[in-house]
Amino acid sequence: MTEYFIALDLPLDEDLADFSALLWQQGVAHHIAEEGNRQLLRVGDAQQQEQVRALYSRLKTGELHIERRSAPTRSAPVLQRRCGPVVWVLLLLSIAGALLPQLDRSFESVALLTFYPLDLESGQLLAQWPVGEPWRLLTPMFLHFGLMHIAFNGLWLWELGGMIERRQGGMALLGLVLLVAAASNMAQAMMTVSLFGGMSGVIYGLLGYILAWNRLRPVEAFPLVRGVATVMLIWLLVCMAGFTRLLGLGEIANTAHFSGLVMGLLLGVAASFLRRRPV
The missing domain is CATH 3.30.70.2080 (Alpha-Beta Plaits)
Structure with a gap:
């Protein structure tokens, strides 16, 4: 004890x-x-x-003085923040995953990264879980479809992921990403047999982790800009309500987003209690 x-x-x-x-x-x-x-x-x-x-x-x-800031600390612009190697590797793999569907018109390489195996002859997904191919639990997070998809996820990965890596280290971020990716991909796969991909489930997991941590460890709170969580949660509700289809943005993997958020919250709660032990 x-x-x-x-x-x-x-x-x-x-x-x-x-x-x-x-x-x-x-x-x-x-x-x-x-x-x-x-x-x-x-x-x-x-x-x-x-x-x-x-x-x-x-x-x-009076022997010791603590300098007080005259105004609250403002977060630096996203592109001015330094990020560690884990964020860079994840970002580069995501960019590669966004280019792959454009370069691989036969989908032979893409088929190796999908959650459900893809039958290239029929063009149909096989409704079987990736037994013996465990990488498929994670690799869908690198697949991106369209410029807006990779731009949105890349910016939030840089912002939220970089925040966690700077404060708690690359291994903490990597473990968080892998757990959230596996959980959100499996949750999405249980809902429907479809071709899905993207880092969005992980992004919402990072958000959930930061929200839980800031709530339970306010002294060590991440510098999350006020209003960011509100905007992202509103967007999650908009997607779940189906408005994205009306806007012509296609289908959204809402289950992956929501399950990623829940998984991030749970991991944030667990981490906040585990790190209460003295360093």
């Missing part, structure tokens, strides 16, 4: 946001929780307990 040490016991009206940010900059993993009419700041060992108390004492005596 993990043991925690109470470093500070303070009134609820004392704002610890800036002090908490300072602690994270110092590499001090901690957790702030309200209990009764007090707020308790806990750390993982006695050494950190003394470190926190010393920093707080210096802050109160």
